[in-house]
Amino acid sequence: MDCVFPEHGRPRSEILDQVDALVRSMKEQAISPVSGKPDAPPHALAVETWARVSTINPNNGGVHTRSRSAPLAAGRRSPWEATRQKERELIAMLAGLYGLPAGEVDGCMTSGGTEGNLMGMWIGRNSLLEGPTPAPGHARHEQPLAVLAPRTVHHSVRKACNLLGLGEGRWVHCRRCGHRHRFVPLPNGQGLRLLDVDPRDYSLDLESCERQLASLASLGVRRALVVATLGATLTGTVDPVDELCVLIREVQRRDGLRVYLHLDAALGGLVLPFLGSTGDPRGKVDWERWPEVDSLSLDWHKMGWAPYGAGTFLCRQGLPGWVERTVGYTTTGIDDTVLGSRSGAMALACWAVVHALGAEGFRVVTDHCLGLAGQLHERLREVCGVDVLPLSLLNLVTLRLSRVGGASARARALLNRHHLFPELLSPNGEVCPEELYPIFLMPQLRLAGIQQFVAELATALT
Numbered sequence: 001m002d003c004v005f006p007e008h009g010r011p012r013s014e015i016l017d018q019v020d021a022l023v024r025s026m027k028e029q030a031i032s033p034v035s036g037k038p039d040a041p042p043h044a045l046a047v048e049t050w051a052r053v054s055t056i057n058p059n060n061g062g063v064h065t066r067s068r069s070a071p072l073a074a075g076r077r078s079p080w081e082a083t084r085q086k087e088r089e090l091i092a093m094l095a096g097l098y099g100l101p102a103g104e105v106d107g108c109m110t111s112g113g114t115e116g117n118l119m120g121m122w123i124g125r126n127s128l129l130e131g132p133t134p135a136p137g138h139a140r141h142e143q144p145l146a147v148l149a150p151r152t153v154h155h156s157v158r159k160a161c162n163l164l165g166l167g168e169g170r171w172v173h174c175r176r177c178g179h180r181h182r183f184v185p186l187p188n189g190q191g192l193r194l195l196d197v198d199p200r201d202y203s204l205d206l207e208s209c210e211r212q213l214a215s216l217a218s219l220g221v222r223r224a225l226v227v228a229t230l231g232a233t234l235t236g237t238v239d240p241v242d243e244l245c246v247l248i249r250e251v252q253r254r255d256g257l258r259v260y261l262h263l264d265a266a267l268g269g270l271v272l273p274f275l276g277s278t279g280d281p282r283g284k285v286d287w288e289r290w291p292e293v294d295s296l297s298l299d300w301h302k303m304g305w306a307p308y309g310a311g312t313f314l315c316r317q318g319l320p321g322w323v324e325r326t327v328g329y330t331t332t333g334i335d336d337t338v339l340g341s342r343s344g345a346m347a348l349a350c351w352a353v354v355h356a357l358g359a360e361g362f363r364v365v366t367d368h369c370l371g372l373a374g375q376l377h378e379r380l381r382e383v384c385g386v387d388v389l390p391l392s393l394l395n396l397v398t399l400r401l402s403r404v405g406g407a408s409a410r411a412r413a414l415l416n417r418h419h420l421f422p423e424l425l426s427p428n429g430e431v432c433p434e435e436l437y438p439i440f441l442m443p444q445l446r447l448a449g450i451q452q453f454v455a456e457l458a459t460a461l462t
């Protein structure tokens with residue numbers, strides 16, 4: 001490894017030769033008939049747009065859907081107004097896709113799902129901590145703030161609980177299996193509380209949610225951040241937002257609980273709107289019907305054909321105000337995002353993809369990926385006889401390996417060779433977890449590859 005900071009520069013051609021060799025080697029290693037991650041090569045137009053715009057390196061720092069600027073910044077104009085305008089357009093298009101008028105939404109590009117969840121939970125925490133507090137007799141910051149999320153929630157939510165000082169609970173060793181699958185929340189209702197999921201398909205168990213909300217009320221907790229997922233990482237499950245909103249409305253009325261609801265649509269945000277006319281009503285993202293939903297984040301670098309480092313955060317208008325601070329050197333004089341500087345080139349790259357494909361193009365790709373998911377699901381059951389979770393609305397198939405039996409060591413080795421790695425998940429923390437292998441059916445994959453993978457797995461299992 002060459003780790004010494006070089007004293008002298010080297011010729012361009014020499015460096016580029018080295019870069020090309022690295023790219024070739026990674027490309028060879030990345031070739032696989034299936035994918036354990038929602039990775040796809042970006043659209044050529046996204047890369048070209050990003051490269052062209054990057055030559056001037058525009059900075060889209062801050063939220064540009066807001067018209068607010070600090071008094072000290074009155075009259076300032078940014079040279080990067082063009083890419084900021086494209087970011088506004090992108091946000092307005094997404095708002096339309098999710099059933100919210102553009103005038104009712106604020107938002108910004110993010111580096112991806114982790115940042116989007118952090119931003120939603122940051123705004124949620126501040127608005128709940130600093131907004132009106134109904135519980136009498138306590139100072140605001142003395143009252144617990146609960147975070148409710150299903151057990152399938154992405155680990156970035158636990159990370160955000162840690163970063164925001166909300167409390168993550170703790171995990172206890174199981175004597176039967178040796179894994180830490182029993183989750184113990186803090187006794188006073190502060191911090192993360194995990195909601196159980198249905199053991200058959202890992203969808204959110206609404207009764208568990210109702211029980212947790214009732215237990216919070218009995219603890220005197222009056223504020224809760226709720227995170228639901230539109231396409232869970234391991235299982236593809238879409239949490240029932242309609243029912244969740246009804247439940248939240250009821251506890252707000254009955255128990256005086258104040259709730260901030262964030263939707264993590266990192267996986268489903270650019271799939272669910274394109275399910276087509278036969279689309280399952282459970283996949284309908286209709287923000288107008290969900291007055292309880294405060295914010296939503298999605299990824300472009302999953303099913304949006306963008307290079308890594310691309311996501312979007314959307315929220316109801318005005319909510320970024322809960323995290324804003326004044327800053328002297330920016331055009332608006334306001335900083336209201338997790339990151340400071342942000343890539344204007346990336347906003348334009350995503351905008352270019354949307355215009356290149358249109359909704360029609362996104363529907364074709366979604367159809368292709370879901371078709372592959374259906375084929376893989378059927379063949380894994382029929383040819384390999386393995387346990388797979390019921391098909392979700394998304395382009396992934398989840399293999400449950402612990403029930404395979406004696407041949408599972410060979411199967412594991414094969415799955416690892418294809419970069420498919422398991423996560424352990426217990427639906428309720430009490431039963432021992434199962435090994436779940438999500439397999440993502442991404443746009444670059446083909447049926448022949450799926451058939452080859454199924455044949456290899458069937459051999460490994462005999």
Ligand SMILES: Cc1ncc(COP(=O)(O)O)c(C=O)c1O
Pocket residue numbers: 111112113114115117154156229231232233264265266267299311
């Ligand atoms: C549901 C969900 N949320 C959040 C994330 C984190 O996204 P990122 O890796 O873009 O930060 C992922 C990543 O796979 C995810 O599946």
